[in-house]
Amino acid sequence: MSFDGFKTLIKEGDTVILYLTIHQVYAVTAESKTLSKKGTLVDNVFQTPYGALKCGDLINKEYGSKINLSKGWGYILQPTPELWTLTLPHRTQIIYTPDASMIVLQLELSPGNIVIECGTGSGSLSHALIRSIKPHGHLYTFDFHENRVNIAQREFNSHGLSKYVTVQQRDVCADGFGTELEKKADAVFLDLPHPWLAIPHAAKCIKDTGGRICSFSPCIEQVQKACLKLKDVGFQELQTVEVLQTQYSVQTKSLSVLNLEFLKSPKLDNGSVKNEKESSRTLTAAPPVQQPGHTGFLTFATLPPIWARNIRITLDECNNAEMDE
Amino acid sequence: MSHTIKPGDYVIVQRQRYTKLYKVKPKGNLTLGYFIIEIDKVIGEPYETIFQMKPKQDSKKLYSLEKVEQLTTISQLNIESSGKDNRNITDDGTSQSLTKEEIIKLKDESLSSADIVGKLINNSKTFSSKTEYSQEKYMKKKEKKYFEYVQFRKPTLRLLVQMYYRQEPAKILGLRIDDVSQILTYGNVQAGGNFILYDSGTSGLMTASILNSIGANTEGCLIHMHPGNECQKNAVLALQFPQEQLDRCINVNLYSVLRCFYQNEDSYCENDNQTKELDCDEKTETTESKIETAGNKRKLSSDNSEMPPPKKACWQYDNEKACKILTNKVDGLIITCKEHPVNIFKELVSFLKGSRTFVVFHLMREPLEELYVHLKTTLEFISLRLSNNFMRNYQVLPDRTHPEVNMSSGGYILTGFKLS
Numbered sequence: 001m002s003f004d005g006f007k008t009l010i011k012e013g014d015t016v017i018l019y020l021t022i023h024q025v026y027a028v029t030a031e032s033k034t035l036s037k038k039g040t041l042v043d044n045v046f047q048t049p050y051g052a053l054k055c056g057d058l059i060n061k062e063y064g065s066k067i068n069l070s071k072g073w074g075y076i077l078q079p080t081p082e083l084w085t086l087t088l089p090h091r092t093q094i095i096y097t098p099d100a101s102m103i104v105l106q107l108e109l110s111p112g113n114i115v116i117e118c119g120t121g122s123g124s125l126s127h128a129l130i131r132s133i134k135p136h137g138h139l140y141t142f143d144f145h146e147n148r149v150n151i152a153q154r155e156f157n158s159h160g161l162s163k164y165v166t167v168q169q170r171d172v173c174a175d176g177f178g179t180e181l182e183k184k185a186d187a188v189f190l191d192l193p194h195p196w197l198a199i200p201h202a203a204k205c206i207k208d209t210g211g212r213i214c215s216f217s218p219c220i221e222q223v224q225k226a227c228l229k230l231k232d233v234g235f236q237e238l239q240t241v242e243v244l245q246t247q248y249s250v251q252t253k254s255l256s257v258l259n260l261e262f263l264k265s266p267k268l269d270n271g272s273v274k275n276e277k278e279s280s281r282t283l284t285a286a287p288p289v290q291q292p293g294h295t296g297f298l299t300f301a302t303l304p305p306i307w308a309r310n311i312r313i314t315l316d317e318c319n320n321a322e323m324d325e
Numbered sequence: 326m327s328h329t330i331k332p333g334d335y336v337i338v339q340r341q342r343y344t345k346l347y348k349v350k351p352k353g354n355l356t357l358g359y360f361i362i363e364i365d366k367v368i369g370e371p372y373e374t375i376f377q378m379k380p381k382q383d384s385k386k387l388y389s390l391e392k393v394e395q396l397t398t399i400s401q402l403n404i405e406s407s408g409k410d411n412r413n414i415t416d417d418g419t420s421q422s423l424t425k426e427e428i429i430k431l432k433d434e435s436l437s438s439a440d441i442v443g444k445l446i447n448n449s450k451t452f453s454s455k456t457e458y459s460q461e462k463y464m465k466k467k468e469k470k471y472f473e474y475v476q477f478r479k480p481t482l483r484l485l486v487q488m489y490y491r492q493e494p495a496k497i498l499g500l501r502i503d504d505v506s507q508i509l510t511y512g513n514v515q516a517g518g519n520f521i522l523y524d525s526g527t528s529g530l531m532t533a534s535i536l537n538s539i540g541a542n543t544e545g546c547l548i549h550m551h552p553g554n555e556c557q558k559n560a561v562l563a564l565q566f567p568q569e570q571l572d573r574c575i576n577v578n579l580y581s582v583l584r585c586f587y588q589n590e591d592s593y594c595e596n597d598n599q600t601k602e603l604d605c606d607e608k609t610e611t612t613e614s615k616i617e618t619a620g621n622k623r624k625l626s627s628d629n630s631e632m633p634p635p636k637k638a639c640w641q642y643d644n645e646k647a648c649k650i651l652t653n654k655v656d657g658l659i660i661t662c663k664e665h666p667v668n669i670f671k672e673l674v675s676f677l678k679g680s681r682t683f684v685v686f687h688l689m690r691e692p693l694e695e696l697y698v699h700l701k702t703t704l705e706f707i708s709l710r711l712s713n714n715f716m717r718n719y720q721v722l723p724d725r726t727h728p729e730v731n732m733s734s735g736g737y738i739l740t741g742f743k744l745s
């Protein structure tokens with residue numbers, strides 16, 4: 001239940017983030033027993049490179065405190081959508097935090113909004129969406145894959161988020177989002193291989209007062225098709241963007257400094273001059289040797305309020321060609 | 326929220342890609358680049374309505390507005406012939422046979438931009454031999470110049486961030502949209518938490534962003550600490566939050582609130598009986614905060630005993646309100662500053678609860694590197710990450726999709742968690 005609001009103490013059943021190092025972060029459940037593969041109750045023990053953690057011991061500990069492992073220690077944190085994105089069990093490709101952040105801002109989400117998402121996938125983005133719209137907003141998330149729907153539902157339940165989200169199994173390209181959601185949504189998010197098939201359905205779900213849409217696609221051909229369809233069904237203000245984050249490693253480097261002055265004068269008798277070996281310390285931030293160079297293109301667009309929909313040409317459309325050649 | 330434009334509303338005026346924030350006044354005039362526009366026709370119309378600018382007979386540059394249901398744009402122009410490539414085109418400045426005066430006259434005759442572009446094309450010797458692409462480019466360039474439609478939009482956080490960044494990044498400390506988006510996520514800003522923001526001046530954009538994420542009719546509070554006499558709040562006003570939500574944003578001077586916290590404990594600790602905040606004296610605000618600002622100017626306030634203190638000033642109530650929250654500590658700390666962040670951070674992080682996040686934004690990387698080293702040595706923080714973003718926009722058009730030619734570089738973000 002540990003995703004809903006800010007908490008101090010770990011309660012039984014909470015998902016807890018176990019932080020060892022920046023690259024060793026895990027999600028565990030604060031329960032003393034767990035079901036084994038054979039279906040019998042066994043001790044819930046989590047193995048780390050620094051030894052074992054008895055997960056039952058987490059109960060009633062304070063979030064943010066240090067926890068002993070059999071061969072070292074770690075820290076326990078209350079999960080955030082960002083920590084969950086780092087630690088969740090992958091069922092699909094997922095949306096990472098830099099893209100998720102952009103999506104939330106560009107979809108203009110704030111508490112109280114109604115949002116539609118498809119597909120649910122591994123629920124990475126869903127957690128960020130829910131945080132932005134609770135307590136009185138709601139997320140409707142769809143996937144046509146039965147197992148993913150079930151796992152996502154289970155996770156939302158155990159994270160204490162189920163009151164903010166409805167998970168449904170559905171092929172939205174074929175069947176749309178259902179009549180109950182027509183004209184209900186402030187925003188729609190699509191992460192689908194064929195977004196253009198869902199876009200006409202998405203347009204129907206947006207409120208009469210207007211709303212935003214985002215489509216995430218790894219390939220530029222998908223973007224092109226999606227953009228044509230978006231314009232076709234009346235979306236305006238199209239914008240396609242990509243965001244890549246570089247994380248730096250901050251380090252103090254020691255650089256040796258060569259002394260060349262002494263070469264200009266004859267050697268002193270004792271010969272001690274050239275032995276001076278100096279070094280200078282430099283604080284620097286080094287980017288990783290390799291990092292993701294592409295996640296996906298984010299295409300955003302606006303469906304204007306109903307009274308402004310008949311004017312099809314956007315005032316800002318003229319911007320695009322200005323930079324050609 | 327109402328959908329029609331009223332006097333007093335903030336609107337975002339858009340002409341093509343250009344946007345500007347404007348406060349609607351009855352009988353007001355709006356300056357938009359070359360144009361001066363009479364605004365009264367907009368009042369009572371719904372947001373997003375499109376208006377055409379019509380030149381007024383008597384005076385140059387003054388335009389009135391007329392609501393339109395249909396746009397005439399260059400895409401409706403019928404282009405008959407175009408060349409295969411540009412091998413025969415030389416631009417010697419004589420290709421346009423209309424004179425400057427004639428063009429200005431066209432404009433004053435209240436012709437639409439499409440008409441003007443049409444006339445320009447008909448009088449151009451080279452247009453028909455240009456390639457289709459450069460014809461389109463030419464027309465868009467010309468249309469841009471003569472485009473006569475404007476739209477009045479309801480301000481949203483997204484539109485504001487983009488507008489400020491395009492107009493003058495320095496006024497918002499160089500915060501780009503991706504920076505704002507990540508500050509809000511890494512700050513874990515949400516309804517139902519208390520947050521501290523120290524902001525050395527983003528025209529109110531950071532305050533507005535956080536308030537927007539805290540939401541209306543929720544529990545969350547923001548303590549906004551600023552270094553100046555008065556806080557910048559342009560963007561906050563623009564978003565027109567309900568009063569209830571604005572009341573949960575406490576604007577305090579950094580020096581003044583910390584002095585209150587450490588030296589004036591009685592004022593906020595025990596009795597809650599003096600919570601008549603509405604009854605405070607607005608006018609004294611600037612006097613005291615002037616004294617408090619800009620670091621070194623020493624105060625003459627406390628020994629200033631000839632003034633009888635019958636009413637507390639608003640800023641005193643705000644300080645006390647903020648201090649009450651600070652005693653219980655907060656759920657997130659956000660710093661967007663142009664000063665060196667280390668001392669500010671050291672001071673403010675003591676009000677952050679364990680297992681909570683902080684975000685420090687700076688346009689320069691080096692101060693954040695130094696902060697990082699400091700945080701490492703204290704052993705009180707984990708998951709420290711220093712990052713920045715590569716962001717670029719794409720032009721997506723059939724057969725002409727490519728990254729936009731210009732791009733910018735954003736700032737740097739340091740985030741982490743505090744241990745208990």
Ligand SMILES: C[S@@+](CC[C@H](N)C(=O)[O-])C[C@H]1O[C@@H](n2cnc3c(N)ncnc32)[C@H](O)[C@@H]1O
Nearest residue numbers: 094095119121122123124125143144145171172
């Ligand atoms: C890449 S995943 C989404 C990941 C998700 N955004 C996240 O952050 O975890 C795409 C999902 O879309 C689902 N999907 C694909 N086509 C669909 C359709 N027509 N209707 C519903 N779901 C679909 C797939 O089952 C898959 O789980």
